[in-house]
Amino acid sequence: MNTAHTTWQPPLIWRAALLLARGLVSLLARLEVTGDVPAHLRRGPLVLAANHISPFDPVVMAAACQTRGIAPRIMATAGLFRVPVFGAAMRHAGHIRVDRGTSAVHRALDDAAAAVAHGSVILIYPEGRISLDPGLWPERGKTGAARLALACGAPVVPVAQWGTHEVLPYQAPRGMLRGIARSLWRRPVIRVHFGAPVDLGETTADSPGAARRATSRIIDALTDTLAPLRPDEPDLPHHVDPGRPTDLTRVHRRHSA
Numbered sequence: 001m002n003t004a005h006t007t008w009q010p011p012l013i014w015r016a017a018l019l020l021a022r023g024l025v026s027l028l029a030r031l032e033v034t035g036d037v038p039a040h041l042r043r044g045p046l047v048l049a050a051n052h053i054s055p056f057d058p059v060v061m062a063a064a065c066q067t068r069g070i071a072p073r074i075m076a077t078a079g080l081f082r083v084p085v086f087g088a089a090m091r092h093a094g095h096i097r098v099d100r101g102t103s104a105v106h107r108a109l110d111d112a113a114a115a116v117a118h119g120s121v122i123l124i125y126p127e128g129r130i131s132l133d134p135g136l137w138p139e140r141g142k143t144g145a146a147r148l149a150l151a152c153g154a155p156v157v158p159v160a161q162w163g164t165h166e167v168l169p170y171q172a173p174r175g176m177l178r179g180i181a182r183s184l185w186r187r188p189v190i191r192v193h194f195g196a197p198v199d200l201g202e203t204t205a206d207s208p209g210a211a212r213r214a215t216s217r218i219i220d221a222l223t224d225t226l227a228p229l230r231p232d233e234p235d236l237p238h239h240v241d242p243g244r245p246t247d248l249t250r251v252h253r254r255h256s257a
Helices: 012-028 057-067 086-092 105-117 144-152 176-186 210-229
Strands: 030-035 046-050 073-077 096-098 121-124 156-162 189-194
Touching: 012 030, 012 057, 012 086, 012 176, 030 057, 046 057, 046 144, 046 210, 057 073, 057 121, 057 156, 057 189, 073 105, 096 105, 105 121, 105 144, 121 144, 144 156, 144 210, 156 210, 189 210
Parallel strands: 030 189, 046 121, 046 156, 073 096, 073 121
Antiparallel strands: 156 189
């Protein structure tokens, strides 16, 4: 893919926000970032596929990416873009609005595909929501990340994170102040690991079932990347959030290699 003349450059507001995110995370927790993204992929085209366990995840992902010299454009729920001032900043920073549950949701994939074609790094949560798996393992994914990667020929790097659920509760902003106060006192460890690029096993999204098979490979890779970050919590997390519901309808069943 030739992007030499059209490579997207992160605006100053987003580069400043990445630094701010790193400072905020350092205040509330101890951030440990391992793994890396190959140097030739850090400015795109690239799809980062991250697990989603807390409302604090985007801040942590921004901080972790800043440590690796990556400025991703985030696919984020439309509600964030409607917040006064913050929404305008999101748009100016180049992030991509996702109108879930509406006919406009497909526009987000078109916008993301155009961004990748211009050399961007796109950060997407393939589960499509904060995980409601009882063990906070990655749920069965939506096909958006796979379809985006297959359409653009962009590599997919899984990024696993653990510990963000100890900072902000699922129902934030309800309980947010209590969570922040606890984190300031305890400063929990948050681990982020950039895994190896995923072999999607497909070359095009046109063949029947290709996007679903590639999605399973992405979620498998996320699960494998997450497991070493929580060796003493293989089943259930030690930290219990009483406000988080559970949902067993989207439990991911790992496919054999």
